[in-house]
Amino acid sequence: MSEQIYYTDLLESDVIISSKGNETDIPASNSKKYYIESYGCQMNVSDSEIVAAVLNKSGYQGTADEKEADLIFLNTCSIRDKAEQTVRNRLMHLSHLKKTKKGLVVGVLGCMAERLKSKLIDEEKLVDLVAGPDTYRDLPRMISDVDGGQKSVNVLLSREETYADIAPVRYSSNGVTGFISIMRGCDNMCAFCVVPFTRGRERSRSAGTIVQEAEEMVRQGYKEVTLLGQNVDSYRWAEDEKLKGKNLIDAKYEEGVINFSRLLEMVAQVSPSLRVRFSTSHPKDMSDDVLEVMSRYDNICNYIHLPVQSGSSAVLERMNRSYTKEWYLNRIAAIRKYIPNCAISSDIITGFCGETEEEHQETLSLMDEVQYDLNYMFFYSERPGTLAAKKLIDDIPEDVKKRRLEEIIAKQNQHALQRHRQQIGTKQIVLLEYTARRSDQQLVGRTDGNKKVVIAKDGWKIGDYVEVEITDCTQVTLFGNVLKKLDL
Numbered sequence: 001m002s003e004q005i006y007y008t009d010l011l012e013s014d015v016i017i018s019s020k021g022n023e024t025d026i027p028a029s030n031s032k033k034y035y036i037e038s039y040g041c042q043m044n045v046s047d048s049e050i051v052a053a054v055l056n057k058s059g060y061q062g063t064a065d066e067k068e069a070d071l072i073f074l075n076t077c078s079i080r081d082k083a084e085q086t087v088r089n090r091l092m093h094l095s096h097l098k099k100t101k102k103g104l105v106v107g108v109l110g111c112m113a114e115r116l117k118s119k120l121i122d123e124e125k126l127v128d129l130v131a132g133p134d135t136y137r138d139l140p141r142m143i144s145d146v147d148g149g150q151k152s153v154n155v156l157l158s159r160e161e162t163y164a165d166i167a168p169v170r171y172s173s174n175g176v177t178g179f180i181s182i183m184r185g186c187d188n189m190c191a192f193c194v195v196p197f198t199r200g201r202e203r204s205r206s207a208g209t210i211v212q213e214a215e216e217m218v219r220q221g222y223k224e225v226t227l228l229g230q231n232v233d234s235y236r237w238a239e240d241e242k243l244k245g246k247n248l249i250d251a252k253y254e255e256g257v258i259n260f261s262r263l264l265e266m267v268a269q270v271s272p273s274l275r276v277r278f279s280t281s282h283p284k285d286m287s288d289d290v291l292e293v294m295s296r297y298d299n300i301c302n303y304i305h306l307p308v309q310s311g312s313s314a315v316l317e318r319m320n321r322s323y324t325k326e327w328y329l330n331r332i333a334a335i336r337k338y339i340p341n342c343a344i345s346s347d348i349i350t351g352f353c354g355e356t357e358e359e360h361q362e363t364l365s366l367m368d369e370v371q372y373d374l375n376y377m378f379f380y381s382e383r384p385g386t387l388a389a390k391k392l393i394d395d396i397p398e399d400v401k402k403r404r405l406e407e408i409i410a411k412q413n414q415h416a417l418q419r420h421r422q423q424i425g426t427k428q429i430v431l432l433e434y435t436a437r438r439s440d441q442q443l444v445g446r447t448d449g450n451k452k453v454v455i456a457k458d459g460w461k462i463g464d465y466v467e468v469e470i471t472d473c474t475q476v477t478l479f480g481n482v483l484k485k486l487d488l
């Protein structure tokens with residue numbers, strides 16, 4: 001195979017990728033099979049569903065077995081160095097398969113593709129194709145370039161692409177819960193974060209197509225949808241041509257502008273039997289009108305993921321998070337005021353540049369104050385090209401980072417157990433989602449507040465809403481008895 005690289009490294013304004021042009025290149029009766037593996041966040045799972053739709057439309061068939069695939073795609077994550085290492089290890093394993101299967105195409109999609117560009121092809125010799133998050137419509141053309149003996153790279157970022165017109169193929173879904181991407185990219189520039197560089201500028205997707213997709217999910221029997229965006233609170237959509245392209249950031253309820261609270265309400269109105277979740281909220285932008293809408297709709301789940309990152313205002317400033325500890329606690333108070341029983345989760349980074357022992361203690365004390373139901377906890381991993389990598393020093397020794405992380409995890413475990421114990425004796429509405437891994441006689445579902453509940457299977461089915469009395473718990477799981485099935 002020739003080592004020639006097809007490299008589309010143009011400025012976004014230089015090229016408009018036409019979906020029609022790409023799709024006609026590949027015959028509809030394509031017997032080749034593809035296999036996709038997603039790493040990282042829920043947004044990548046959702047993007048892989050777009051990739052599947054694009055490939056299906058070009059005649060390729062999906063397979064769940066990598067051994068029978070002609071094309072293997074890894075949809076990757078760059079958020080921490082470890083995430084990239086995981087993908088590199090996976091690529092090493094795939095090199096065995098590549099040796100035994102002539103013509104096997106290996107593609108790297110998503111954030112790592114965007115970050116490393118053609119370097120990935122130089123560093124990982126088995127990679128044939130590198131596609132950034134905004135280029136998935138171009139995949140059929142890229143595959144044909146690879147079939148023609150070239151390597152193919154397209155990492156063009158777009159200011160417009162939202163894949164709004166593509167119906168995702170939810171190939172790995174349980175048929176009960178699914179995601180809808182409502183926006184792409186991020187403009188926030190948190191100092192530690194690589195996402196604005198890998199996923200590009202923030203852009204919202206048409207509200208009409210979001211509602212249509214939710215309606216279609218209901219028709220297909222789905223019972224829960226999670227609306228996805230890096231910062232859902234800055235969602236803005238104007239159907240009105242006059243408003244398009246204008247700065248809508250400060251718009252709230254002006255005529256013709258749909259903000260996140262309005263969108264949430266529109267999706268909640270699709271069907272009372274469709275539970276609605278969303279992620280991620282940003283403390284600087286989460287407004288009371290979103291909370292007010294949540295309090296009015298039973299089918300909007302009482303759960304908010306509100307990443308704090310640090311409990312120290314000085315660290316938050318270094319992180320460029322645009323809020324203080326006091327502001328964050330004010331948002332927590334607002335949540336408790338509108339939705340007293342709301343479950344709250346967060347992300348915390350420990351060992352960020354210059355973090356003192358006192359600043360670490362401030363994070364622990366904020367955790368005591370909020371008592372999170374769930375927390376995703378990480379130690380700081382410097383990412384090339386970010387504000388922190390350019391301007392700050394990654395000066396906290398690894399052993400200190402690890403010790404602080406252990407203290408944070410230990411505290412979270414205590415809080416999670418306490419929060420779970422408070423559920424014992426209560427009645428919860430649970431949506432049953434899958435069979436338990438440990439026993440096929442048990443089903444697993446989630447409460448409105450996103451807590452995992454295990455019940456005895458008896459006659460209940462995946463997709464049922466059931467009322468459950470909580471009888472026992474661990475720090476990660478609730479156990480309960482079903483009282484009755486609910487017709488929602």
Ligand code: 5AD
Binds near residue numbers: 348
């Ligand atoms: N190091 C460690 N954690 C990070 N996150 C983002 N960037 C980094 C980094 N460089 C965490 C943040 C974010 C979550 C998705 O990942 O907590 O909210």
Ligand code: SF4
Binds near residue numbers: 195230282
């Ligand atoms: Fe990264 Fe901050 Fe954007 Fe979240 S809000 S994706 S942490 S830059």
